[in-house]
Amino acid sequence: MIEDPRRGVIQVIARLGRETQLHLDERYRNFRITDGILLFTSVLLVILAVFNVYYVRILYEDFNGIITNMDSMYNHLRSIDEDMNDVTKQMAAFDKHTDHMKPIHDNMMVLDKTMPRIRNNMDSIARDMVGIEKSMKLIGQGMSVIDQRVYLMTGGVVTMRQNVHQIARPFGHVGAFLP
Numbered sequence: 001m002i003e004d005p006r007r008g009v010i011q012v013i014a015r016l017g018r019e020t021q022l023h024l025d026e027r028y029r030n031f032r033i034t035d036g037i038l039l040f041t042s043v044l045l046v047i048l049a050v051f052n053v054y055y056v057r058i059l060y061e062d063f064n065g066i067i068t069n070m071d072s073m074y075n076h077l078r079s080i081d082e083d084m085n086d087v088t089k090q091m092a093a094f095d096k097h098t099d100h101m102k103p104i105h106d107n108m109m110v111l112d113k114t115m116p117r118i119r120n121n122m123d124s125i126a127r128d129m130v131g132i133e134k135s136m137k138l139i140g141q142g143m144s145v146i147d148q149r150v151y152l153m154t155g156g157v158v159t160m161r162q163n164v165h166q167i168a169r170p171f172g173h174v175g176a177f178l179p
Contacts, residue, residue, distance in 0.1 A: 063168035070161040077154045084147045091140045098133045105129065 105126045 060168070063164065067161065067164050067168060070157060070164060074154065074157045074161060077150065077157055081147070081150045081154055084143065084150050088140070088143045088147050091136070091143050095136055095140050098129075098136050
């Protein structure tokens with residue numbers, strides 16, 4: 001019996017059709033899986049975006065609070081600086097008054113010659129006055145150091161305030177998009 005030559009072609013085409021159908025079925029199943037993964041990923045990204053916007057809003061509000069506190073701190077430090085300047089001026093005036101202690105001591109020496117029983121008390125007062133004068137000079141120097149440090153702290157607060165303003169500026173633009 002003779003085989004029909006068309007039969008081989010038909011079998012090859014039938015086999016190609018079955019393979020093509022299997023391939024299409026597998027491809028459809030893969031597309032469904034891919035679509036599911038894409039949907040899940042999209043939902044997850046939307047959720048993360050909502051949380052990011054929320055945290056940016058909180059960060060923006062916190063930066064505004066920090067800036068407000070730094071402005072307040074700067075104003076208080078400026079007030080302290082002015083008060084320290086006044087204290088330093090008062091200490092300088094007091095130091096000038098202590099310069100008169102030397103003539104008082106000299107007058108006490110004259111009194112010591114005329115009143116021998118007061119001599120011991122006057123010597124004690126003179127020693128105390130010298131100690132007070134030294135202490136006042138130290139206090140005056142200390143006030144100058146404190147005044148310089150308060151001035152330096154004020155400059156540091158100004159720098160910190162400017163830096164926080166620069167950091168908060170981009171978040172201020174993000175805040176315009178928030179509800």
